[in-house]
Amino acid sequence: MNIITKSVIIFIMLFVNQTSFGIKSAETAAFAIEKRIDKLLAQMTLAEKIGQMYQFSYAKADMSAELAELVRSGKVGAFLAVTDVKLRNKLQKIAVKESRLGIPLIFGLDVIHGYRTIFPIPLGQSATWDLRLAEKAAAIAAKEARSEGIDWTFAPMIDIARDPRWGRIAEGFGEDPYLCSLMAQAKVRGFQGKNLSATDTIVACLKHYVAYGAAEAGRDYNSAEVSERTLRDIYMAPFRAGVKAAAATVMSSFNDIGGVPASGNRFILTDVLRGEWGFDGFVVSDYESIKEMINYGIAADEAQAGEKAILAGVDMEMASRCFLNNLARLVKDRQVPEKVIDEAVRRILRVKLRAGLFEHPYVDPNLAGSETLQNDSLQIAREMVRKSLVLLKNDGGLLPLRKDIPSIAVIGPLADNQRDLLGAWCGRGKAEDVVTLLKGIKNKVSSTCRIHYIKGCDIKDNSLGQFDAALNIADKSDVVIMAVGESADMSGEAHCRTSLDLPGVQRQLIKAIHKTGKPVIVVLFTGRPLTISWLYENIGAVLLAWHPGIQGGNGIADVLFGDYNPSGKLAVTFPRNVGQVPLYYNHKNSGRPPAASDPFTSKYIDCPWTPLLPFGYGLSYTAFEYSNLEIKPDKVRLGQPVSISVEVENKGTKAGEEVVQLYIRDLVASVARPVKELKGFEKIRLAAGQKRKVSFTLTAEQLKFYDIDMKFTVEPGVFKVWAGPSSIQGLEGTFEIF
Numbered sequence: 236m237n238i239i240t241k242s243v244i245i246f247i248m249l250f251v252n253q254t255s256f257g258i259k260s261a262e263t264a265a266f267a268i269e270k271r272i273d274k275l276l277a278q279m280t281l282a283e284k285i286g287q288m289y290q291f292s293y294a295k296a297d298m299s300a301e302l303a304e305l306v307r308s309g310k311v312g313a314f315l316a317v318t319d320v321k322l323r324n325k326l327q328k329i330a331v332k333e334s335r336l337g338i339p340l341i342f343g344l345d346v347i348h349g350y351r352t353i354f355p356i357p358l359g360q361s362a363t364w365d366l367r368l369a370e371k372a373a374a375i376a377a378k379e380a381r382s383e384g385i386d387w388t389f390a391p392m393i394d395i396a397r398d399p400r401w402g403r404i405a406e407g408f409g410e411d412p413y414l415c416s417l418m419a420q421a422k423v424r425g426f427q428g429k430n431l432s433a434t435d436t437i438v439a440c441l442k443h444y445v446a447y448g449a450a451e452a453g454r455d456y457n458s459a460e461v462s463e464r465t466l467r468d469i470y471m472a473p474f475r476a477g478v479k480a481a482a483a484t485v486m487s488s489f490n491d492i493g494g495v496p497a498s499g500n501r502f503i504l505t506d507v508l509r510g511e512w513g514f515d516g517f518v519v520s521d522y523e524s525i526k527e528m529i530n531y532g533i534a535a536d537e538a539q540a541g542e543k544a545i546l547a548g549v550d551m552e553m554a555s556r557c558f559l560n561n562l563a564r565l566v567k568d569r570q571v572p573e574k575v576i577d578e579a580v581r582r583i584l585r586v587k588l589r590a591g592l593f594e595h596p597y598v599d600p601n602l603a604g605s606e607t608l609q610n611d612s613l614q615i616a617r618e619m620v621r622k623s624l625v626l627l628k629n630d631g632g633l634l635p636l637r638k639d640i641p642s643i644a645v646i647g648p649l650a651d652n653q654r655d656l657l658g659a660w661c662g663r664g665k666a667e668d669v670v671t672l673l674k675g676i677k678n679k680v681s682s683t684c685r686i687h688y689i690k691g692c693d694i695k696d697n698s699l700g701q702f703d704a705a706l707n708i709a710d711k712s713d714v715v716i717m718a719v720g721e722s723a724d725m726s727g728e729a730h731c732r733t734s735l736d737l738p739g740v741q742r743q744l745i746k747a748i749h750k751t752g753k754p755v756i757v758v759l760f761t762g763r764p765l766t767i768s769w770l771y772e773n774i775g776a777v778l779l780a781w782h783p784g785i786q787g788g789n790g791i792a793d794v795l796f797g798d799y800n801p802s803g804k805l806a807v808t809f810p811r812n813v814g815q816v817p818l819y820y821n822h823k824n825s826g827r828p829p830a831a832s833d834p835f836t837s838k839y840i841d842c843p844w845t846p847l848l849p850f851g852y853g854l855s856y857t858a859f860e861y862s863n864l865e866i867k868p869d870k871v872r873l874g875q876p877v878s879i880s881v882e883v884e885n886k887g888t889k890a891g892e893e894v895v896q897l898y899i900r901d902l903v904a905s906v907a908r909p910v911k912e913l914k915g916f917e918k919i920r921l922a923a924g925q926k927r928k929v930s931f932t933l934t935a936e937q938l939k940f941y942d943i944d945m946k947f948t949v950e951p952g953v954f955k956v957w958a959g960p961s962s963i964q965g966l967e968g969t970f971e972i973f
């Protein structure tokens with residue numbers, strides 16, 4: 236049995252009830268699908284095959300005769316961004332009833348952090364370290380999207396991002412390959428469910444394969460210069476995990492790696508993705524990325540771009556028409572073997588069959604909207620907001636506030652702002668659904684509390700016109716809550732920055748209010764790490780809220796007023812200044828690690844080399860104490876697991892949740908290994924005074940890396956271990972593998 240057939244069976248098994256007949260019926264189902272594809276392929280003309288490989292990008296809300304004819308003649312296999320259910324059904328009807336073979340279309344949309352119920356941006360979701368919740372959010376998005384005719388999402392976006400200048404850092408799960416891998420799997424499980432052909436699940440797409448987040452200088456679409464080892468250890472890791480979780484599609488990215496654009500890169504698409512990992516779904520190119528190979532200068536025209544892409548391993552072309560207009564001639568001229576086309580079409584049909592599109596090609600337009608914004612979905616969104624918030628600072632227990640505090644000044648351009656709380660890539664989210672921070676506070680406080688609100692300034696403008704009025708309301712209030720940060724359009728695709736400072740005059744506004752001497756709490760809305768040293772040093776309490784989605788105001792108020800004890804931890808490093816980036820916790824040691832006493836070590840003369848806030852960091856209203864790190868056995872034969880446990884005690888007076896983090900360092904190996912690597916975590920809840928032992932098992936698989944010969948392996952030797960509350964704190968120990 237070849238690797239592809241094997242993985243087809245494994246995939247089907249994942250979606251078949253695990254009865255005693257499970258394996259048998261999985262095999263039968265996989266076999267039946269392949270048989271059906273054989274039959275279809277035998278009937279398809281070359282033109283019809285090529286048609287399956289084209290995804291039409293649709294933004295307008297009407298249908299031309301030309302488009303109808305394209306579908307009728309089988310020249311389109313998929314659509315992008317058809318958001319009108321009736322139109323979707325109309326197009327589908329032409330494909331199913333009027334095209335020669337009746338192969339259904341598949342409809343895709345970017346459902347990134349929610350469809351209509353918008354959850355926190357993915358970078359915020361990863362700060363929850365809550366995989367169950369991440370999965371639930373994806374399942375809600377899937378249910379909502381499928382009910383409105385979306386069969387396929389271009390998510391999860393699992394690009395490791397080490398550079399906060401890159402606007403798309405907002406869309407992914409941060410800098411760590413382990414956390415990002417688990418988030419990738421949770422999202423695939425959430426979107427695709429146990430049964431991909433059910434009417435409440437959608438096809439997932441792992442994107443952007445690969446190293447898109449390594450864009451030089453944090454500038455979108457730029458080149459990625461990464462070694463094969465870093466590519467595999469860091470950037471490919473989440474994709475490998477996503478493939479293991481049976482993600483049905485993968486998107487090839489815009490960037491080149493060492494001069495070879497992803498959509499023309501046979502090494503990544505065929506050798507690794509299919510050859511090594513056994514991926515049997517289909518690869519879609521990112522928007523016009525095949526055609527863009529002309530701009531790269533590796534294809535003279537669209538025909539050559541198409542040839543390179545199909546031979547590299549792209550199956551479906553998004554938006555541009557290099558395949559549609561050229562593949563037939565390329566086959567005729569024997570530049571592309573027809574069996575390569577057949578394989579691509581087989582993979583596309585396999586996903587369509589698995590998704591149940593042949594059985595239920597239409598959606599009921601009368602049900603459109605019935606699944607969106609349901610009460611329990613809003614509850615989950617609120618829970619996700621609370622858990623995504625990271626308490627960065629809380630001097631003197633300024634937070635939580637009492638609900639019966641006599642007066643509060645609420646100041647800042649993000650306080651009564653709906654649109655920007657949705658964040659980038661907000662699907663079919665609507666600003667009108669958003670609970671603003673001001674509203675959330677009003678919902679929370681007692682009726683005696685007086686709330687004074689003023690915007691103070693705009694997000695990006697330079698006017699100081701409202702400063703006096705802002706100072707005035709601060710003066711007459713007991714406490715000031717300031718809502719500052721970035722607008723939604725300052726992150727996301729093509730929205731990169733060279734400055735990571737608060738935009739406009741927001742910092743000036745905070746400074747002016749701070750001077751009044753009133754206690755100030757800053758709530759920071761952002762799509763990326765910002766440089767906030769001044770804030771961090773001077774302001775009493777800082778709560779990081781990301782772009783929190785439609786339940787933002789309620790979830791934040793839950794934390795500000797103590798109904799939820801914050802538990803979020805950063806999934807990305809916060810630098811002190813932009814000159815430090817890329818800055819990430821799992822770096823190599825260098826031959827000259829920074830040493831205070833030695834100027835000729837790896838550091839700066841004008842800034843510490845350390846971050847302002849490290850990966851894994853986040854405070855609580857209570858205090859957790861770690862003790863009794865145990866490593867058993869501390870010497871272990873290669874291949875045997877190691878058990879690590881630590882005790883965690885809630886020493887404060889409030890119940891709270893803690894993300895217990897496990898890091899290792901492989902001290903001597905054939906290639907330099909990171910100074911720390913996250914290898915496990917558990918989010919636990921402890922009542923005041925409660926103590927619990929948290930245990931981890933480290934398997935050989937978790938210690939593997941790409942060695943000097945690029946083999947994925949574990950090498951014997953000593954490993955350091957840390958168990959603690961962040962990447963820079965924790966109890967230390969060691970074990971040895973022999």
Ligand code: BGC
Nearest residue numbers: 315345389442443521522728
């Ligand atoms: C983005 C992808 C997205 C696609 C379709 C591209 O510009 O890079 O992430 O899925 O558009 O909207």
